[in-house]
Amino acid sequence: MEMTPVVREARRCGTCTLCCKLLSVEELRKPNGKWCPHCVKGRGCAIYADRPNECRRFQCGYLLWPALGEHWLPARSKLVVAFKPDGMEIVVHVDPGVPNAWRAEPYYSEIRSLAGQAARTPYTIFVQIGRRVIVVFPDREVDLGVVAEDERIAIREEAGPGTSRRGAVKLRADDPRIV
Numbered sequence: 001m002e003m004t005p006v007v008r009e010a011r012r013c014g015t016c017t018l019c020c021k022l023l024s025v026e027e028l029r030k031p032n033g034k035w036c037p038h039c040v041k042g043r044g045c046a047i048y049a050d051r052p053n054e055c056r057r058f059q060c061g062y063l064l065w066p067a068l069g070e071h072w073l074p075a076r077s078k079l080v081v082a083f084k085p086d087g088m089e090i091v092v093h094v095d096p097g098v099p100n101a102w103r104a105e106p107y108y109s110e111i112r113s114l115a116g117q118a119a120r121t122p123y124t125i126f127v128q129i130g131r132r133v134i135v136v137f138p139d140r141e142v143d144l145g146v147v148a149e150d151e152r153i154a155i156r157e158e159a160g161p162g163t164s165r166r167g168a169v170k171l172r173a174d175d176p177r178i179v
Helices: 053-057 107-118
Strands: 079-083 089-094 124-129 132-136 141-146 151-160 163-172
Touching: 089 107, 107 124, 107 132, 132 151, 141 163
Parallel strands: 089 124
Antiparallel strands: 079 089, 124 132, 132 141, 151 163
């Protein structure tokens, strides 16, 4: 799967509104995993013209990324793929009502494949279920558990006997090791 998303005009949200549940919206104080009070399920945003800037900036991976097949439609897969603004993190948001959806095939194999490709790039693949975060590396998964508001995730090289690999840890947001 190619790592670089490109705008894809052919796909549309249609009746899918899963991003309105899975993503947090600070301007509305809406936590991830809870339906937005302005969402009309299966139709869209009731305040679309006046929606928050966070919602305006969000671009669904399914709509952007041709490498994601039709089976990745969030309403079908229960997964919303998002790219962090820095462009180096790909987050697979999982519907907490179906927490193992990301482990179902073909999604799990494709996520693992992305992690393999990411190993040769600055990208990192995350799976997020509510506030629980799992970092997916080519050789393993690191379940960081719940990441609190005052915590951040640091990705860094871990040296081993004759080898080095990327690892992930949770740190307090004010920790000087956060770059």
